[in-house]
Amino acid sequence: MIATLLDGFTVLLLAVGCFFVFLGSFALVKMTGFFHRIHGPTKGSTLGVGCILLASIVYHTVHGSGLHPRELLITVFLFLTAPVAAHLMSRAALSLMEGRPSDPSTTPDPEGHIRDDADERAAERAREGDASP
Amino acid sequence: MRRRLLPSIPQSLTVFAFWLLMAEDFSAGNLLMALLLAWVMPQLAARLQREFARLGNVGILVPLGLKLIWDIVVANITVARQVLGPEANLRSGFVWVPLDLTNIHGISALASIMTLTPGTVTAELSEDRRYLLVHCLNIDDPQKMIEDIKRRYEAPMRKVFP
Amino acid sequence: MEFALASAIGVLTASGVYLLLRARTFDVILGLTLLSYATNLLIFSAGRMVVGRPPVLREGVEPVLANYADPLPQALVLTAIVIAFAMTAVTVVVAMRNHADLHSDHVDGHEPGREPDDRQ
Amino acid sequence: MIGVAIVAGMSVVGLAMLMSLWRLIRGPSAPDRILALDTLYVSTIAELVLFGMHLDTEIYFEAALIIAMLGFFGTVVLSKYVIRRDIVE
Amino acid sequence: MPSILLILLALPFAAAAAVAALPRTLSRGAIAWVAAGAPLLGLALLAALTPEIMAGGQPKTVLPWIPSAGLQVTLRMDGLAWMFAGLILGIGALVVMYARYYLSPRDCAPRFFAYLMLFMGAMLGVVLAGNLLLLVVFWELTSISSFLLIGFWTHRDDARQGARMALTITGLGGLALLGGVLLIGRVAGSYDLDVVLASGEAIRTSAAYPAILALVLAGIFTKSAQFPFHFWLPQAMAAPTPVSAYLHSATMVKAGVFLLARLHPVLAGTDLFFYVVTLVGAITLLVGAWYAIFQHDLKGLLAYSTISHLGLITLLFGLSTPMAVVAGVFHIVNHATFKASLFMAAGIIDHETGTRDMRRLGNLRRFLPWTSALAITASLAMAGIPLLNGFLSKEMFFAEALQVEAQDGMRLFVTVAAALAGVLGVAYSLRFVHDTFFGHGPRDLDLDPHEPPRWMRIPVAVLVLTCLAVGILPSLTVEPMLKTAVAGTLGTAAPDFTLAVWHGWNLPLAMSILGVVGGVALYFTLRRLFALHDAILRSWGKHLFQDNIEALFSAAGKFTERVAAGGIRRSLFWMIVVVLAVGSAPFVGDAADRALGFDGFGTPQSMPLMGWVVWAVLVAGTLGTVAVHGRRLTALIVIGAVGLMVSVAFTFLSAPDLALTQLLVEMVTIALMMMALNYLPKQSRQSRTRVRRWRDALISAAAGLGVGALAYGVLMRPSQTISGEMLARSLPEAYGANVVNVILVDFRGFDTFGEITVFAVAALVVHALLRWARLKPDEILPGPPVQLPIPADLTQLLFPLALTVSIYLFLRGHNAPGGGFIAGLAIAVPVLIKYVLQGARAVEATFGFDYLRGIGVGLIVACIGGLGSLLFGLPFLASGHLDLDLPVIGHLPLASALVFDTGVYIVVFAGALLILSTMGTVRQRLQAEEDKL
Amino acid sequence: MTQHLVLAPILVPLLTGAVLLLLERRHNSAVLRTGAWIGLSLLLAAALALFARAAQGGIDVYLLGDWPARLGIVLMVDRLSALMVLTTTLLAIPCLLYACAGWDKRALHFHALFQIQLAGLNGAFLTGDIFNLFVFFEVLLIASYGLLLSGGRGARMAAGMHYVVFNIAASTLFLIALGLLYGLIGSLNMAEIAVRMAEVEPRDLAIVRAACGLLLVVFCAKAALLPMYLWLPETYSRAPAAVAALFTIMTKVGLYALLRLTTLVFGDDAGAMAGFGRDTLLVFGMVTLVLAGLGVVGALRLRISAAYLVLLSAGTLFVAFALAQPGTIAAGLYYLPHSCFAAAAMFLISHVVQRERGQLGDRVLDPAPPLRSLTGSLYMIAAISIVGLPPLSGFIGKFLLLEAVPDEDTGWVYAAVLGSSLLALIGLSRTGTRLFWRVEAPDLPQPPTPTIRGIEIGATVLLIAYGLAMTVAADPVLRYTQATAAQLLAPAEYVRAVRDTLPLLREP
Numbered sequence A: 001m002i003a004t005l006l007d008g009f010t011v012l013l014l015a016v017g018c019f020f021v022f023l024g025s026f027a028l029v030k031m032t033g034f035f036h037r038i039h040g041p042t043k044g045s046t047l048g049v050g051c052i053l054l055a056s057i058v059y060h061t062v063h064g065s066g067l068h069p070r071e072l073l074i075t076v077f078l079f080l081t082a083p084v085a086a087h088l089m090s091r092a093a094l095s096l097m098e099g100r101p102s103d104p105s106t107t108p109d110p111e112g113h114i115r116d117d118a119d120e121r122a123a124e125r126a127r128e129g130d131a132s133p
Numbered sequence B: 001m002r003r004r005l006l007p008s009i010p011q012s013l014t015v016f017a018f019w020l021l022m023a024e025d026f027s028a029g030n031l032l033m034a035l036l037l038a039w040v041m042p043q044l045a046a047r048l049q050r051e052f053a054r055l056g057n058v059g060i061l062v063p064l065g066l067k068l069i070w071d072i073v074v075a076n077i078t079v080a081r082q083v084l085g086p087e088a089n090l091r092s093g094f095v096w097v098p099l100d101l102t103n104i105h106g107i108s109a110l111a112s113i114m115t116l117t118p119g120t121v122t123a124e125l126s127e128d129r130r131y132l133l134v135h136c137l138n139i140d141d142p143q144k145m146i147e148d149i150k151r152r153y154e155a156p157m158r159k160v161f162p
Numbered sequence C: 001m002e003f004a005l006a007s008a009i010g011v012l013t014a015s016g017v018y019l020l021l022r023a024r025t026f027d028v029i030l031g032l033t034l035l036s037y038a039t040n041l042l043i044f045s046a047g048r049m050v051v052g053r054p055p056v057l058r059e060g061v062e063p064v065l066a067n068y069a070d071p072l073p074q075a076l077v078l079t080a081i082v083i084a085f086a087m088t089a090v091t092v093v094v095a096m097r098n099h100a101d102l103h104s105d106h107v108d109g110h111e112p113g114r115e116p117d118d119r120q
Numbered sequence D: 001m002i003g004v005a006i007v008a009g010m011s012v013v014g015l016a017m018l019m020s021l022w023r024l025i026r027g028p029s030a031p032d033r034i035l036a037l038d039t040l041y042v043s044t045i046a047e048l049v050l051f052g053m054h055l056d057t058e059i060y061f062e063a064a065l066i067i068a069m070l071g072f073f074g075t076v077v078l079s080k081y082v083i084r085r086d087i088v089e
Numbered sequence E: 001m002p003s004i005l006l007i008l009l010a011l012p013f014a015a016a017a018a019v020a021a022l023p024r025t026l027s028r029g030a031i032a033w034v035a036a037g038a039p040l041l042g043l044a045l046l047a048a049l050t051p052e053i054m055a056g057g058q059p060k061t062v063l064p065w066i067p068s069a070g071l072q073v074t075l076r077m078d079g080l081a082w083m084f085a086g087l088i089l090g091i092g093a094l095v096v097m098y099a100r101y102y103l104s105p106r107d108c109a110p111r112f113f114a115y116l117m118l119f120m121g122a123m124l125g126v127v128l129a130g131n132l133l134l135l136v137v138f139w140e141l142t143s144i145s146s147f148l149l150i151g152f153w154t155h156r157d158d159a160r161q162g163a164r165m166a167l168t169i170t171g172l173g174g175l176a177l178l179g180g181v182l183l184i185g186r187v188a189g190s191y192d193l194d195v196v197l198a199s200g201e202a203i204r205t206s207a208a209y210p211a212i213l214a215l216v217l218a219g220i221f222t223k224s225a226q227f228p229f230h231f232w233l234p235q236a237m238a239a240p241t242p243v244s245a246y247l248h249s250a251t252m253v254k255a256g257v258f259l260l261a262r263l264h265p266v267l268a269g270t271d272l273f274f275y276v277v278t279l280v281g282a283i284t285l286l287v288g289a290w291y292a293i294f295q296h297d298l299k300g301l302l303a304y305s306t307i308s309h310l311g312l313i314t315l316l317f318g319l320s321t322p323m324a325v326v327a328g329v330f331h332i333v334n335h336a337t338f339k340a341s342l343f344m345a346a347g348i349i350d351h352e353t354g355t356r357d358m359r360r361l362g363n364l365r366r367f368l369p370w371t372s373a374l375a376i377t378a379s380l381a382m383a384g385i386p387l388l389n390g391f392l393s394k395e396m397f398f399a400e401a402l403q404v405e406a407q408d409g410m411r412l413f414v415t416v417a418a419a420l421a422g423v424l425g426v427a428y429s430l431r432f433v434h435d436t437f438f439g440h441g442p443r444d445l446d447l448d449p450h451e452p453p454r455w456m457r458i459p460v461a462v463l464v465l466t467c468l469a470v471g472i473l474p475s476l477t478v479e480p481m482l483k484t485a486v487a488g489t490l491g492t493a494a495p496d497f498t499l500a501v502w503h504g505w506n507l508p509l510a511m512s513i514l515g516v517v518g519g520v521a522l523y524f525t526l527r528r529l530f531a532l533h534d535a536i537l538r539s540w541g542k543h544l545f546q547d548n549i550e551a552l553f554s555a556a557g558k559f560t561e562r563v564a565a566g567g568i569r570r571s572l573f574w575m576i577v578v579v580l581a582v583g584s585a586p587f588v589g590d591a592a593d594r595a596l597g598f599d600g601f602g603t604p605q606s607m608p609l610m611g612w613v614v615w616a617v618l619v620a621g622t623l624g625t626v627a628v629h630g631r632r633l634t635a636l637i638v639i640g641a642v643g644l645m646v647s648v649a650f651t652f653l654s655a656p657d658l659a660l661t662q663l664l665v666e667m668v669t670i671a672l673m674m675m676a677l678n679y680l681p682k683q684s685r686q687s688r689t690r691v692r693r694w695r696d697a698l699i700s701a702a703a704g705l706g707v708g709a710l711a712y713g714v715l716m717r718p719s720q721t722i723s724g725e726m727l728a729r730s731l732p733e734a735y736g737a738n739v740v741n742v743i744l745v746d747f748r749g750f751d752t753f754g755e756i757t758v759f760a761v762a763a764l765v766v767h768a769l770l771r772w773a774r775l776k777p778d779e780i781l782p783g784p785p786v787q788l789p790i791p792a793d794l795t796q797l798l799f800p801l802a803l804t805v806s807i808y809l810f811l812r813g814h815n816a817p818g819g820g821f822i823a824g825l826a827i828a829v830p831v832l833i834k835y836v837l838q839g840a841r842a843v844e845a846t847f848g849f850d851y852l853r854g855i856g857v858g859l860i861v862a863c864i865g866g867l868g869s870l871l872f873g874l875p876f877l878a879s880g881h882l883d884l885d886l887p888v889i890g891h892l893p894l895a896s897a898l899v900f901d902t903g904v905y906i907v908v909f910a911g912a913l914l915i916l917s918t919m920g921t922v923r924q925r926l927q928a929e930e931d932k933l
Numbered sequence F: 001m002t003q004h005l006v007l008a009p010i011l012v013p014l015l016t017g018a019v020l021l022l023l024e025r026r027h028n029s030a031v032l033r034t035g036a037w038i039g040l041s042l043l044l045a046a047a048l049a050l051f052a053r054a055a056q057g058g059i060d061v062y063l064l065g066d067w068p069a070r071l072g073i074v075l076m077v078d079r080l081s082a083l084m085v086l087t088t089t090l091l092a093i094p095c096l097l098y099a100c101a102g103w104d105k106r107a108l109h110f111h112a113l114f115q116i117q118l119a120g121l122n123g124a125f126l127t128g129d130i131f132n133l134f135v136f137f138e139v140l141l142i143a144s145y146g147l148l149l150s151g152g153r154g155a156r157m158a159a160g161m162h163y164v165v166f167n168i169a170a171s172t173l174f175l176i177a178l179g180l181l182y183g184l185i186g187s188l189n190m191a192e193i194a195v196r197m198a199e200v201e202p203r204d205l206a207i208v209r210a211a212c213g214l215l216l217v218v219f220c221a222k223a224a225l226l227p228m229y230l231w232l233p234e235t236y237s238r239a240p241a242a243v244a245a246l247f248t249i250m251t252k253v254g255l256y257a258l259l260r261l262t263t264l265v266f267g268d269d270a271g272a273m274a275g276f277g278r279d280t281l282l283v284f285g286m287v288t289l290v291l292a293g294l295g296v297v298g299a300l301r302l303r304i305s306a307a308y309l310v311l312l313s314a315g316t317l318f319v320a321f322a323l324a325q326p327g328t329i330a331a332g333l334y335y336l337p338h339s340c341f342a343a344a345a346m347f348l349i350s351h352v353v354q355r356e357r358g359q360l361g362d363r364v365l366d367p368a369p370p371l372r373s374l375t376g377s378l379y380m381i382a383a384i385s386i387v388g389l390p391p392l393s394g395f396i397g398k399f400l401l402l403e404a405v406p407d408e409d410t411g412w413v414y415a416a417v418l419g420s421s422l423l424a425l426i427g428l429s430r431t432g433t434r435l436f437w438r439v440e441a442p443d444l445p446q447p448p449t450p451t452i453r454g455i456e457i458g459a460t461v462l463l464i465a466y467g468l469a470m471t472v473a474a475d476p477v478l479r480y481t482q483a484t485a486a487q488l489l490a491p492a493e494y495v496r497a498v499r500d501t502l503p504l505l506r507e508p
Ligand code: NA
Pocket: D086, D087, D088, D089, E919, E920, E921, E922, E923, E924
């Protein structure tokens, strides 16, 4: 009974995990522009893998050699690194952008400074010709 | 004296747990090894880095963590909707979020949390470390969002990293 | 499965060889990298293809080849990977120096048709 | 049931890997590719973990751990290159 | 007690060494005396040997050199050798005497005499050699020493060219001779002269005989300046005259005919020998004589006449009858005497008048009466005038020519050639005498000609008197000697003969008279018809040679240039072509299907879905890399995916250790390439030639197909490996459950030992190449170094964890995936990330690890780990095992391989970081240097 | 303890190199040199001891890790290995001597790289395992990259690129061949491979041949066989003198491997694989010879000539080994050390010439003032020796080779060997006369006062003295090489030695 329940839980975790992993990559393919794309993988894939790892722990506990919580380490690792990686990649994308949001320490009133990034994307594409090979 | 012997208790604890988790073996030998590493690693790290995180109210981390997990799940559902929906409806843009946090560890944690939560990705920390540049996938009221962030995450963070 | 591995090796080899024959140092380095993948997979394939039976002995499983993958090619590949890395490092640095000293990233140190500089 | 779920999961994640590859090759900008590679790393971990479940073995832990570490490090190095060209300053 | 022969041979070499050691400032007289010691003492020794030789004895000395290869220092003297030794030493002594006065103070006398003695020794070696290989040795030595002598005046263009030409031609002959001698040795079973001489029949009937004859004759003809190799000799006249007098009358050129005489019993007696040698001799005889008439240079005339006379000797040996051999040997002696004296006379004239050009000379009998008289007498001997030695041998030649036993055509040809040679000989002799000593002149001399020092004339006089003595009293003077020599040449086949001045009125005499009359007529006719002073006959041989050799140089140069200038791509292209050829050759004509295993070797396994995903990503990534390779950053990112897939494939196929290593190495490699990319152009220029791209694509595809097919062939075959035993013995004997790691540190620990050495050296090379290099980045972005506080903060958190992971991988490596190598990289990579995010200065200030010393220490630790077993009397790298049962810790298994693995750990860590930090901090070092300046 | 002697030629230089690396930062060059010489002396002692042991005719098998040969790696000392190790060591002495005249200070890590290079060479000669052979190939190659490039600039870098890339490509091929071979044969021990090679089933023959063919191609590429020699002239002529001199042994490593493999694995006992590749090698060897001769003729710089002379010697050895007769192998093994020494001397002389002529370098065609007669004399002896003119070692080597050529091959081999000698003679005599017999014209640029160091001349003289010693003591050397050839042609003995050597403690 418990085993069946656990199995059901595992399958659920798997389904959710795989869905989000897929979602991350799908966003990568579907969205236009870097800053649109990055939202999918950083959240979706990370959560997805987390779920799958959890599923794995449960699965191995039930069907395999016992409880191996060390896979949690990977989850921890991923959750620690994924946002920082996203931060860095955004930083990199920003550095390639023309007309990037100027540093608020040099502008008097930075708050509420909003830009639609459509023209940024255009600029970005213009730069891609030479900067990104 | 304590700082010489155990420069950072959180780190020691982390390493200890990390080793035991990884080794999956709770024999005496392994415990000893874990203890040894828990003692040596922070010493080593102390040589390599300038400052350790000074922690304030750690207890607040538990509700924060729970809230975070919930937010992450919500974030993902939101993102799923946004990704699967028509892209043209999205109103994306950058926002400079002013920070009250001064502790770099706190800022890092906040930045990470913001990235993991709905529709935001932190892209840059201003040079004076007083603003975080955030990209929002869909945004109606930037001011509200800033306030949201400051309330939900920055406030607890300021307690953890005073 | 065998065909997949063999064809992957073939594609890697062909791509590596093609890049190896390019005129720019960096392309050659890329080619060497691809070739080393091909080589490693090839040596590895000498142990045949075994899925899910890594040669890490487990209790209760008799240590015979039927239960484990052939460990020897794996050890050889390990050595080969390391050596390939060492060689790549050297090649990369020579390419850097070549470019710095001779002002050309052509593999021969000079653009075709232009006479090489005869300095030592 | 669970076996089927695992295999189905492997296909879905495999599809995710292929999509990452598509973005990796298409680009268009360098950050896009870095992002694609990073995503590929993450989906690969998922695939490996699923594969471990499929074969009922724990042996892929180290590989997954290292991939998790290195995926991040790779992103750091590549992004730093895009930002500064000079990786080490 | 060394034998007399050995001393005899050693004398000139000793003299050469002694002379070379003498200071340049010593008087030429003293130097000459030291040099002359060799021939004089040698003559004494020869005299001591004479009775034995005359009695038919053959003293022989054998010294071992390379007995296992049949090469002995065998010295042997018979009549022929004795006669030649006499010539070499006698004329050698006279030449030394002459040279003492000939050389000017500007010439380096010690060098000259040293070369001369070296040559003399080599020549003596040729005649004394009792082993054909030894003969070849000395033969080549004469080529080398004559090269030095001809080129003695190194500043003169003609001397250098002449020397090189002589060396080339005689070197060619020498190599051919070596080949011939080796073949003779094969047939005869020995190189010992006595054995060879006894195996004449076997050699002549062997299948190799034509080859032997061709090769040996090539040696002989080149050395003796036979047509068509004759042209080097006139060129060699750029040598100082004593050298010409010695080398080109008595010795060097005679080495050829000496060998012809020496091997006559072995080689002669076949039609092939007869026709080839006779014809070549006859042609040389005529060509040389004809060219001699038209030379303006005294020495040139003498050189061509030498060629002609050598042709005559060759022709005589070609005729092969016993009396022809006698005549040949006789003419060797005669020619040596008169030609040496003529060269010396020419040298005196050159010395006194400053020119050897007959167009400017004339009427010298007024100025140099004694020299003139001697030279005229010698010329008459050369022309074959009665009462001089040349007459006697020429008469014998005519007589033999008339008795040729061959077809009528051949006999007629030889007879006519002989008669014609007589005529031409008289003509050029007359030219020499008339244009130099009679008529008008001399013109436009820079010097005031007068008689040379007496001692310079004496050698000439001695030789001329010899000519006279032999010519007048042959039976008393030369006959016993000649008989001895002929006996040495022909052995038992030697004929009995007497020498007389007068044989009555006979056909040969008529030919002689005809020759004199015809020669005089020819000379004056030619003189009038062609205005000899204007006639210039180009030596086509010389020009042919020079043109050819120049063509050879330029062709070789161009060829080499063209072949070698292809650069790396040509090298690689050819290697791939060879690989394709070698790899596909075994399948040609075989059913490739069967051979590769498409048919019936095994059934392919089916692949899980994940395999196909990995396959697809791998293949697409690879092709993508090729497609984008020109855009380098992109290519690097794409190839990162390929690397990832390779590691996943390893994981998938049961090789977790490989996957870990591949991942870590991949990471470091990408970092490395990114660093390099900063100092290289960002993009690759595409090659413009589409043809090349297609060609490359084609052979790449072939290579890929081939390797893939071979891999498939292997995969489909059943495996028959020894590693089952490794699996079985890993745990009980090497105490490790991770068999791959056990192989790495135990079974095949030596490989790992070499591997870390490679790794360490790679780091050293990188360091050595970049430490002092001044590299400018391709692009420097403006502004201060970028601060990345958030990622930097994370790495602070991750670093201790990464270090923990590394230690875990290291300690567990023996039983689970991991090990020293993987662990070393697993800690090197986080440190690299610290470099990236915190900057080099910050890391190195806090880290303070000397990577270079780390490498050294690591290597030493690995060595110690391996050597530990020696203490227990076990071989290197034998693993020990310690099972500790400690009170608290409990059971703790320790394999001694851990020490070795620690060495690996240290080397890999330090090496990787040395590479990365050196590459990463190139600009900083440049900056620091610039700041310093 | 004597059974461990076989380790010394590998471990002594390796440890010396590691220790020198530790000393490098804190100590001056005198200390480093002392260390290097101590290491080299120990190595020489070990090499001599090993040689003396091998000369008694036995085959020593050293089971590393105490594993039976089929499982672990073995080191083997037979006559051939001992000869190669001794040759390497002897060659290293003048090279190090020459480098100590100053180059070692200009090239970072020179001493460490030099020692490791020796370790790599010796390892390649001593190992009895084919994959370990690959590893040592890589050790010696990577050390050679360092020696070639450390302290170098400009054109040397371009040459280095060529050398490095070519060798990496060849090493890749090596691995491919090894992978296939292991996959088919299932063993890495050369003796075991030999045994299994004889038992290859007919259906596997083609693919085994392909794998073996690729393996031979690797060795041919490293030994610079036509058409894979294009890397050699540039590389060798651009290398620093002492390094180029040491590099003369590098092509011989490929030849060594070729000889080892063709005699052991493709020997007469190898069944269907017997004599594999010999005919092709012979033909290509002869063409290589001739092209090398042409290269010498066409060379416009002395060092290029010297490089082509290395190629010439490689061609000669190809011919000798491809003929695979006792006599030709013995001749080749006599010729091998000689050619190393002579070509090395030529490289050192080139460098002396270059220094004496200042900016004119060693170009043959530029008019230049004459050089010192001592240099000229050294050149002449080296040239005579290498061309194969009597009475020096080159002559002995060549006549031994020609003497042993089987009847059916005589014509072509004679033509190739003698013809190439003639070409070399023509080329070297021109080079020599142009370099050393020069006009003393006043308008020629006067070279800077040459700073020829006695130590450099000493190193050259030592190399030439080796050649002379080989000439004088030709008989004992030849007897040794004849015995070596006999040993090589009886591979069963080798296999038996490997199989009969049992671990000390472990079960066999
Ligand atoms: Na940098």
